[in-house]
Amino acid sequence: MKKGLVLTFVLILVLAVLTACSQPAPTPEVVEKVVEKVVEATPTPVPLQPWEQIKWNEPMPMTERLLADEYVLPEGWQEATAGVDEIVFYNSGGMQGDIATKVNMMIFEQLTGIKLKNIDVGAGFLFAKTLSTLSSKDSSVAIVSHTDAPLELTQTMAAGWHESLDVLWPPEVQALYPKGLVDAIQWEGHFYGTCDTERSYLFFYRPSVLEAIGEPVPETWQDVYRAAKKAREYFVSQGKTDSYGIVFPGDYNLSHMLQAGVYSQGGRVLKNGSWDVMSPEFQNSWEYWVNLVREGIADEAVLGYTWEDYQKTFGLGKAAFMLGFSTYAMQFTNTEAWPELGTDWDVVAPPKWDASQPGSNRAAFIDFDANLINKFAPPKVKAAAMLWFDYRRSKQAQMYEMAVEGNESWLPATYEPDIISKVDWDLVDAAAKELDIKAPPHVTEVPKLEARRASAETTVMEAFPPGSKAALEALIEYYGRAVTGEMEPLEALQAANTDITKYLSPQ
Amino acid sequence: MRLSDSKYGALLSLPGLILLLVLVLIPSGYLFGLSFLRYDNIRPIKFIGLKNYQYMFDDRVFWLSMKNTIIFSMGSTALTFFVGMALAHGLNAMGKGVAIFRSLTVLPWAVPLVISGFIWAWVFNPAFGVFSDILLKLHLIQEPINIFGNPRLAMVGVIVADAWTRIPFMAILILAGLQAISQELYEAAKVDGADVFDRFAYISVPLNRRPILLGLFTTIMFSFRTVDVIFSMTPGGGVAKSTYLGGVYLFDSIFKYLNFGVAAATGVVIFILTLLIGVGFIRMAFGER
Numbered sequence: 092m093k094k095g096l097v098l099t100f101v102l103i104l105v106l107a108v109l110t111a112c113s114q115p116a117p118t119p120e121v122v123e124k125v126v127e128k129v130v131e132a133t134p135t136p137v138p139l140q141p142w143e144q145i146k147w148n149e150p151m152p153m154t155e156r157l158l159a160d161e162y163v164l165p166e167g168w169q170e171a172t173a174g175v176d177e178i179v180f181y182n183s184g185g186m187q188g189d190i191a192t193k194v195n196m197m198i199f200e201q202l203t204g205i206k207l208k209n210i211d212v213g214a215g216f217l218f219a220k221t222l223s224t225l226s227s228k229d230s231s232v233a234i235v236s237h238t239d240a241p242l243e244l245t246q247t248m249a250a251g252w253h254e255s256l257d258v259l260w261p262p263e264v265q266a267l268y269p270k271g272l273v274d275a276i277q278w279e280g281h282f283y284g285t286c287d288t289e290r291s292y293l294f295f296y297r298p299s300v301l302e303a304i305g306e307p308v309p310e311t312w313q314d315v316y317r318a319a320k321k322a323r324e325y326f327v328s329q330g331k332t333d334s335y336g337i338v339f340p341g342d343y344n345l346s347h348m349l350q351a352g353v354y355s356q357g358g359r360v361l362k363n364g365s366w367d368v369m370s371p372e373f374q375n376s377w378e379y380w381v382n383l384v385r386e387g388i389a390d391e392a393v394l395g396y397t398w399e400d401y402q403k404t405f406g407l408g409k410a411a412f413m414l415g416f417s418t419y420a421m422q423f424t425n426t427e428a429w430p431e432l433g434t435d436w437d438v439v440a441p442p443k444w445d446a447s448q449p450g451s452n453r454a455a456f457i458d459f460d461a462n463l464i465n466k467f468a469p470p471k472v473k474a475a476a477m478l479w480f481d482y483r484r485s486k487q488a489q490m491y492e493m494a495v496e497g498n499e500s501w502l503p504a505t506y507e508p509d510i511i512s513k514v515d516w517d518l519v520d521a522a523a524k525e526l527d528i529k530a531p532p533h534v535t536e537v538p539k540l541e542a543r544r545a546s547a548e549t550t551v552m553e554a555f556p557p558g559s560k561a562a563l564e565a566l567i568e569y570y571g572r573a574v575t576g577e578m579e580p581l582e583a584l585q586a587a588n589t590d591i592t593k594y595l596s597p598q
Numbered sequence: 599m600r601l602s603d604s605k606y607g608a609l610l611s612l613p614g615l616i617l618l619l620v621l622v623l624i625p626s627g628y629l630f631g632l633s634f635l636r637y638d639n640i641r642p643i644k645f646i647g648l649k650n651y652q653y654m655f656d657d658r659v660f661w662l663s664m665k666n667t668i669i670f671s672m673g674s675t676a677l678t679f680f681v682g683m684a685l686a687h688g689l690n691a692m693g694k695g696v697a698i699f700r701s702l703t704v705l706p707w708a709v710p711l712v713i714s715g716f717i718w719a720w721v722f723n724p725a726f727g728v729f730s731d732i733l734l735k736l737h738l739i740q741e742p743i744n745i746f747g748n749p750r751l752a753m754v755g756v757i758v759a760d761a762w763t764r765i766p767f768m769a770i771l772i773l774a775g776l777q778a779i780s781q782e783l784y785e786a787a788k789v790d791g792a793d794v795f796d797r798f799a800y801i802s803v804p805l806n807r808r809p810i811l812l813g814l815f816t817t818i819m820f821s822f823r824t825v826d827v828i829f830s831m832t833p834g835g836g837v838a839k840s841t842y843l844g845g846v847y848l849f850d851s852i853f854k855y856l857n858f859g860v861a862a863a864t865g866v867v868i869f870i871l872t873l874l875i876g877v878g879f880i881r882m883a884f885g886e887r
Contacts, residue, residue: 250640390747
């Protein structure tokens, strides 16, 4: 009896192994190819998908619909989305922090009668959740989101898990948006993503500290280094030993700091589509950010800081400078929430590397959230999701992101001087009430619009190839080794490069 | 019809066996199978034999994660054991108020590890955490202690957070064992002149061997495959990967690199190692039967 049971279990185990090995689940790409072949061999005409039935250029060209002060729905959307009551999507973080998304959801619901249901997922878990949904072919969530889009997009697009959005991206529409972002949402000639928000970087400084150390507003990263060093000395002399010259993140967003250093010299991180960390520009940037900690100008604690931690640290008045998200230029206007900082802060576009660089190199990286459609969702829901994407990239929707929430618009046309006059504040208040948060102030002008526009104009976008998360992990690890003195800065960078080469080579 | 005892026993075990089959055996078999596939979600899935294992064993980061896992497991288990043991003896000796203290002891057990990680990450944060703040106010330190900025201290930090949630289980287990020991034995030992350490070494520990071994085994097994506390305290595995454990290597292989084949191979290795630890402890605990 006992032997029989053991034998049965062993047999089942062997069968399970054989099942996994001999009948691997086909990837969506393989399924698509098979379907394509079958379709090619079938002479009967293929019925149009629901989203192909929408007349995206009626009642007016798509570009005009998108640029109108009030978004215009395309014709044929009712038939394409008939029967769809709800679109479920993953939202990065809690909706309480995304008032513009909430306002846009309300506008879309008023326009179409289709409800949007957000499932809030913490940014740190979003990719895992998305991956679980896609790999299990769960059709219940139509829209997935990448909060670290430049690193994550290529991976899931390559896996073939998303519905193509080619209908939304004819050349004339592509021309409305920054080329870097348009390039980033494509894979092998097809569009898969849209972007709802983006965050460019601004250089934050505290005027009172600059005054105390007798330094002007830094123009170059070399100025920043000198001033930050003086600021740290000043803080120590004042007994504020927990305050530092500059603060920055030690997690994934560390790469944004390194990238800022590279772009400010006119360089790029990618060369022929692959990481090039041994370029002179990258080496300079690497040594710069390592030495800031080694010389005690920045706290070693930055190694453990996330993108949120370091910006909060600046908000707590514990640093003189930071290269921070433009979103915080909006957040810090709420002086009640940041009493330690108060009004003692201002922003300029990111510094250039040194005085020899042109002004156009006052550039940093652009970070954006991407939305994609789950390939396994029902066709009509996918059509409805595309309609929502179409609205979210429009001037009206982007206006709320830029003017109310403080994100940057990825539609340059949004940056009009009088854009704020078009905001429906009653709707914003209603959204705040629904979210049970304090309504944002009814501002009469967009905070720090000039600096934000200047940053948005020079910002650089690079979409990294699949496997780049591993590459970045290697950089972060060796950055830690260099900062703690375990390795010399360039020795650590060389070691990281060895790992990166391995990770990006096919297995 | 009358069933024989063995058939009746088998029949009663059937639901459990079916659960075991569905939730353990089939997934385990599938895991083994996946570990032989190139399954990176970029190229078509293909049988590649042992190449995932080769890739993993050639990967410096895998070995680093194994080294860290051993340090972490040993550290967490040791801390859990010693504090749990002390607590259990304290509670056992306590008269009045024991129920309140026992309840308080159990509280951290109810906290999920990922939450424990967040709590301790805040406690240890040098900029706004209470740990450094208290020490600064007591003038015991001049500058905040940067636990997570220091590769050696970071490991201590995650061990503390992990042990904090495991100590109650260990304490309750040992306490239950202690309460099963007859008081007469202690009294007889006292009469024979045994001091408190003798009573601990010659009565409490030997007669409590199985609960202690069970506690140790459970702690080491769970800490061996920890991901959550690392995830919340030192995202990415800490400075210079100082807290990068085997479980995190597995997690990253799936959720960051989308390489299910390598992740499965890692899972198999962790499974085998955990199994070996389990078998070892079971032999130690029940081998004398």
